[in-house]
Amino acid sequence: MLPPPSEPRAAGASLRARVALLMLSVCVIAFGIAYLGVASQLVSALERQRLDELKRSLARSVPRLADTFAGRASPASASRLRELAEALEVRAYAFRVRATGGGDVHLAPLAGGEPWPAVRKTARSAAAGGSVARVSGRGRARTAVVARPLPARGRDKVVVVFARSLGDVQRTAKLLRERGAIALLLALAFVLVGAIAVSQAVIGRVRAVERAARAIARGQHPGPVPVERDDELGALARAFNEMQERLAQAERARRDFIVTASHELRTPLSSLGGFVELLRDEELDTATRRRFLATMADQVERLQRLAVDLLDLSRIDSGDLELAPESSDLSELVTSVAREFEAVASERGHRLELRVNPSVQAFCDPDRAAQIVRVLIDNALRHTPKGTRVRVSCGRRRSDGRPYVRVIDNGPGIPEELRARIFEPFVRGNESPGAGLGLAIARQLAERMGGSLSVRSSGGETCLELTLPTDRAPRSSADTDEPSRTASPQRPMGT
Numbered sequence: 001m002l003p004p005p006s007e008p009r010a011a012g013a014s015l016r017a018r019v020a021l022l023m024l025s026v027c028v029i030a031f032g033i034a035y036l037g038v039a040s041q042l043v044s045a046l047e048r049q050r051l052d053e054l055k056r057s058l059a060r061s062v063p064r065l066a067d068t069f070a071g072r073a074s075p076a077s078a079s080r081l082r083e084l085a086e087a088l089e090v091r092a093y094a095f096r097v098r099a100t101g102g103g104d105v106h107l108a109p110l111a112g113g114e115p116w117p118a119v120r121k122t123a124r125s126a127a128a129g130g131s132v133a134r135v136s137g138r139g140r141a142r143t144a145v146v147a148r149p150l151p152a153r154g155r156d157k158v159v160v161v162f163a164r165s166l167g168d169v170q171r172t173a174k175l176l177r178e179r180g181a182i183a184l185l186l187a188l189a190f191v192l193v194g195a196i197a198v199s200q201a202v203i204g205r206v207r208a209v210e211r212a213a214r215a216i217a218r219g220q221h222p223g224p225v226p227v228e229r230d231d232e233l234g235a236l237a238r239a240f241n242e243m244q245e246r247l248a249q250a251e252r253a254r255r256d257f258i259v260t261a262s263h264e265l266r267t268p269l270s271s272l273g274g275f276v277e278l279l280r281d282e283e284l285d286t287a288t289r290r291r292f293l294a295t296m297a298d299q300v301e302r303l304q305r306l307a308v309d310l311l312d313l314s315r316i317d318s319g320d321l322e323l324a325p326e327s328s329d330l331s332e333l334v335t336s337v338a339r340e341f342e343a344v345a346s347e348r349g350h351r352l353e354l355r356v357n358p359s360v361q362a363f364c365d366p367d368r369a370a371q372i373v374r375v376l377i378d379n380a381l382r383h384t385p386k387g388t389r390v391r392v393s394c395g396r397r398r399s400d401g402r403p404y405v406r407v408i409d410n411g412p413g414i415p416e417e418l419r420a421r422i423f424e425p426f427v428r429g430n431e432s433p434g435a436g437l438g439l440a441i442a443r444q445l446a447e448r449m450g451g452s453l454s455v456r457s458s459g460g461e462t463c464l465e466l467t468l469p470t471d472r473a474p475r476s477s478a479d480t481d482e483p484s485r486t487a488s489p490q491r492p493m494g495t
């Protein structure tokens with residue numbers, strides 16, 4: 001008994017949330033990389049550019065400044081420095097440098113007003129070692145500071161410092177941050193809506209397959225799932241529809257099988273029931289009673305065969321049929337099975353001939369191989385008229401060296417439309433007293449053993465050929481050929 005189908009979970013919701021979360025994370029990471037990688041590089045490039053400009057301004061002003069501070073520093077030189085600073089839009093400072101003992105220097109402001117610590121520090125560095133450029137401070141107070149000593153013209157060494165605020169660069173950076181945050185929020189909103197819409201569409205299609213699968217589990221036939229698009233989900237829907245179609249075919253085949261099998265069982269059973277009724281009549285003479293009993297024995301035999309065949313077929317279908325393949329002497333096997341039919345053949349007026357190459361080895365289950373050969377010889381004797389010649393041969397095919405058994409008769413042959421279907425269960429000729437299971441079972445057995453069973457009908461001959469896998473053990477070259485009409489042992493078995 002199958003367990004009842006489980007209830008649908010809220011899988012859609014969690015999938016949707018996961019897709020949305022994933023896309024949001026991707027978005028945030030992408031923005032983070034863009035901001036850290038691009039925005040911060042842009043700010044530092046702008047600062048570098050400003051510092052270089054300031055350096056160039058100072059370098060260009062050096063000759064003029066050298067003149068200005070050539071003599072003693074005076075209010076006039078301070079005002080010239082202020083004018084220059086205003087023209088260049090910078091703040092400018094000048095210091096007189098005096099060396100003190102111990103390698104240190106003393107800076108005395110000459111012009112530019114009270115210097116702030118970064119300016120003094122930069123001037124001190126320039127006094128010690130030439131041109132200096134640096135950025136100091138944080139946020140809006142960030143400033144580019146450059147300093148260099150003037151060529152010495154008088155007694156005093158003079159260092160000039162230019163400073164310019166980097167507030168505009170910081171404002172640009174702030175703008176970039178604000179715009180970036182707004183863009184991120186907008187992108188997140190779009191991504192969220194997009195993720196929900198995409199996952200909704202995907203989930204809708206998965207749900208359609210899920211609903212159909214649950215309907216099948218309840219024993220319903222929901223019909224094909226819409227394929228919609230030719231993508232992975234489309235492939236899933238197509239595969240699901242194929243599976244549904246296969247299930248429907250299997251279900252139809254199962255029903256047909258039950259109907260046909262019960263019909264096959266009912267016919268001999270009702271015939272037996274009829275004879276039992278007739279035998280109750282005590283007036284019956286002995287000869288009639290014997291005739292009835294013989295017919296009943298035939299029907300019982302038919303029932304027994306049918307039961308065995310049905311069991312075989314169901315075992316093959318369910319995969320429960322156990323095979324025991326081994327290295328087998330096919331020549332011996334064929335000879336012994338053919339002998340079983342000697343009496344029947346002669347009783348029915350058939351000529352049964354045997355052409356067997358010696359020591360043809362095959363790798364097969366010998367009992368099942370014998371069962372197949374029995375089906376073939378039985379058919380050749382049952383479905384052909386009296387006097388038909390039936391040849392049973394065994395050898396190795398020239399083309400691929402595979403062991404074969406052929407049963408060839410020169411009877412009326414099998415009509416083409418029937419020939420195409422004789423390997424299906426319950427398919428038989430109109431005249432057949434059997435159930436039409438022999439060849440269906442024989443082919444399935446041959447294929448399960450790695451062999452094949454095929455039919456050919458031409459030139460007034462019907463040939464059923466069984467091939468089996470080659471034995472793994474090494475073989476002699478003597479048995480590789482097909483038996484030739486003249487060279488191989490040939491023996492009529494019955495007339």
Ligand SMILES: Nc1ncnc2c1ncn2[C@@H]1O[C@H](COP(=O)(O)OP(=O)(O)OP(=O)(O)O)[C@@H](O)[C@H]1O
Nearest residue numbers: 379380383413422428429432434435436437438439
């Ligand atoms: N050698 C043959 N010559 C003519 N017809 C054949 C020959 N072999 C098989 N057939 C046809 O193929 C049909 C299917 O054969 P199959 O062995 O499957 O069933 P069956 O012999 O009718 O019944 P069962 O074997 O179950 O008793 C037969 O009914 C017959 O019409």
Ligand SMILES: [Mg+2]
Nearest residue numbers: 379434438439
């Ligand atoms: Mg048969």
